[in-house]
Amino acid sequence: MRVIELARAGGVTAETVRHYTREGLLQPRRNPHNGYQLFETESLGRLRFIDCLRSLGVSLPEIKQILSWADQDTVEFIEPVPLTSQRQRLHLRAQEFHIIAQWLDSMNQDTMTESPSLKELIQSLGTDD
CATH class of the missing domain: 1.10.287 (Helix Hairpins)
Incomplete structure (x- = not known):
């Protein structure tokens, strides 16, 4: 999916998708032919999760920590869990x-x-x- 397609499917703006990408919350790959950012279908669930947490007032650094645990399929209890x-x-x-x-x-x-x-x-x- 391209940025605009992911944004529409997730109910956010393309700029929101780009912002989350710059923050490292979404990881697209680049199309080698035109340089467009391309997102896997799994990115939609991640985007919706981020958007849900943001609507609840969770900060981007907290979301980034939570997503890093998801990427590792673990939760570190060394520090209090965000939220x-x-x-x-x-x-x-x-x-x-x-x-x-x-x-x-x-x-x-x-x-x-x-x-x-x-x-x-x-x-x-x-x-x-």
Whole structure:
């Protein structure tokens, strides 16, 4: 896949793919005929993983460490695993995404009267329940 194809499939911009490549998070090979960066199909899963972690506020250095463990198929516990200190916040974000997804699902069904209004949904995201 070329940069633009990977970007479209991953739901990000081509510049995002290029940035992650410069940061060493994605490793393309070069087409010897034209110099284009080419990505294997496995790069899509890696891109989606990176994008998911970024949307949760994980830093690029932390992601780089996590990906290095994935590349080695091991986790080094010499230092605290990135994300451990952020576990609570990650669970909260996951719950928020789940609530929004449920609300969106309810819009496609006849259960709109049972689901919270958009205003109620937004207000519920501001509580510590």
